[in-house]
Amino acid sequence: MLKGKTIVLGVTGGIAAFKAAALCSKLKQAGASVHVIMTQGATKFVTPLTFQSLSRNLVFTDTFDEQDPSEISHINLADRADLFIIAPATANILAKIAHGIADDMLSTTLLATMAPVMIAPAMNVHMYEHPATQNNMQILRERGVRFIEPGVGQLACGYVGKGRLSEPDEIMLEIQSFFQESQLLKGKKVLVTAGGTVERIDPVRYISNDSSGKMGYALAGEARRLGAEVTLVATQTRLPIPDGVDFVKVNSAQDMMDEVLSRFDTTDVVFKAAAVSDYRPIEQLDHKMKKSEEEWVIRLVKNPDILQTLGQRKTTQFVVGFAAETNNLEAYAQDKLKRKNCDLLVANDVSQEGAGFGVDTNIAQVFDAEGLVEVLPLQSKQDMARRLLQIVTGRLASHAGSVYVQGNDFSEEN
Numbered sequence: 001m002l003k004g005k006t007i008v009l010g011v012t013g014g015i016a017a018f019k020a021a022a023l024c025s026k027l028k029q030a031g032a033s034v035h036v037i038m039t040q041g042a043t044k045f046v047t048p049l050t051f052q053s054l055s056r057n058l059v060f061t062d063t064f065d066e067q068d069p070s071e072i073s074h075i076n077l078a079d080r081a082d083l084f085i086i087a088p089a090t091a092n093i094l095a096k097i098a099h100g101i102a103d104d105m106l107s108t109t110l111l112a113t114m115a116p117v118m119i120a121p122a123m124n125v126h127m128y129e130h131p132a133t134q135n136n137m138q139i140l141r142e143r144g145v146r147f148i149e150p151g152v153g154q155l156a157c158g159y160v161g162k163g164r165l166s167e168p169d170e171i172m173l174e175i176q177s178f179f180q181e182s183q184l185l186k187g188k189k190v191l192v193t194a195g196g197t198v199e200r201i202d203p204v205r206y207i208s209n210d211s212s213g214k215m216g217y218a219l220a221g222e223a224r225r226l227g228a229e230v231t232l233v234a235t236q237t238r239l240p241i242p243d244g245v246d247f248v249k250v251n252s253a254q255d256m257m258d259e260v261l262s263r264f265d266t267t268d269v270v271f272k273a274a275a276v277s278d279y280r281p282i283e284q285l286d287h288k289m290k291k292s293e294e295e296w297v298i299r300l301v302k303n304p305d306i307l308q309t310l311g312q313r314k315t316t317q318f319v320v321g322f323a324a325e326t327n328n329l330e331a332y333a334q335d336k337l338k339r340k341n342c343d344l345l346v347a348n349d350v351s352q353e354g355a356g357f358g359v360d361t362n363i364a365q366v367f368d369a370e371g372l373v374e375v376l377p378l379q380s381k382q383d384m385a386r387r388l389l390q391i392v393t394g395r396l397a398s399h400a401g402s403v404y405v406q407g408n409d410f411s412e413e414n
């Protein structure tokens with residue numbers, strides 16, 4: 001599986017650096033081309049010669065120590081990597097990469113790389129649990145960095161707690177499953193919608209909602225990581241576009257509908273995570289409305305329901321709808337699933353703390369036509385995206401498509 005893969009192994013200054021030597025050896029034996037970058041701290045624990053002998057490649061410790069005049073080492077390594085793994089990762093390197101600091105060979109190469117990054121932290125339990133470290137890890141998770149959690153046990157500093165570097169065999173398993181997963185959706189086209197639609201009243205005012213796009217962006221990034229060709233149709237957000245994802249910016253529900261429908265026939269999977277305005281102003285003024293009357297009545301007209309339209313048109317596509325509910329979650333979710341003819345419906349109770357709009361986490365229940373599939377407790381949107389894609393990929397092989405049954409009669413629309 002690792003044959004032909006280029007793996008950059010970053011080693012930072014902790015006692016667990018000795019375990020990185022075993023990891024380097026296992027990666028090499030598995031057929032990977034391994035390139036090691038050590039921080040100055042790491043060289044105090046293990047010598048570069050150890051890694052050079054095991055990897056059979058030059059080891060990098062200094063950005064300015066260029067061995068080959070025909071290339072710039074940190075850019076070359078950043079570009080060539082199929083995977084970047086840091087083991088062990090100290091609190092210091094986590095802080096640097098979370099905040100874009102590039103002051104040595106490892107942090108500079110990490111800033112330059114577009115490759116997926118996997119991090120195996122190792123440190124004292126209090127350093128690990130410190131809010132600064134936890135915040136830095138959260139920032140990195142949101143950027144799609146994958147963590148290999150440290151183990152609990154006796155630490156070199158004398159404390160007992162969480163902070164031991166994962167064993168090299170466990171890290172190898174994570175790396176192997178990473179490369180396996182990156183083939184899961186190869187050849188599939190995934191379309192994700194994200195963010196709240198913007199319904200213009202006049203050039204300076206609009207109706208929208210609190211959707212940040214985080215849930216949809218996490219799904220797009222994860223689908224891309226699994227090898228899919230991903231299109232993200234999203235409204236105005238401040239989020240970085242996940243690497244390798246085709247981005248289409250839209251404003252209104254009608255714009256979103258046009259962009260989604262024009263791609264739907266060639267799409268395999270759709271995630272409708274966007275919060276689409278149900279209504280838009282009947283009239284859109286082309287000049288700023290001046291303040292004059294005591295009251296301003298804006299008449300609204302219903303927007304097209306994009307998800308319902310997809311549900312009616314779908315043939316082989318696998319369609320995942322979302323529902324933002326505040327009460328009667330199960331009943332409303334099942335109602336939407338049937339009315340909009342989705343294959344899965346992810347219902348988040350947005351009245352719960354840590355769920356729904358704007359936050360980095362979510363809480364949801366997943367339904368299919370048979371009923372509840374899975375309860376997803378409080379977790380990061382990144383982890384939820386990962387789990388949702390596992391559920392979808394598990395079902396794709398046996399998915400033969402379904403047809404829309406006309407005449408469903410439900411009292412409360414949404």
Ligand code: PMT
Pocket residue numbers: 194195210211212213214215216253272273274275276277278303304305306307308320321322323324325336348350356357358359381414
């Ligand atoms: O963006 P975040 O801040 O990360 O927040 C995530 C989220 C809460 C927005 C997301 O998890 C979510 O629940 N998205 C759907 C929100 C919503 O609009 O729910 P709804 O119950 O109003 O709509 C149900 C489904 O129909 C949704 O898939 C929606 O995209 C779709 N819909 C609704 C109306 C409409 N006119 N067209 C649609 O396609």
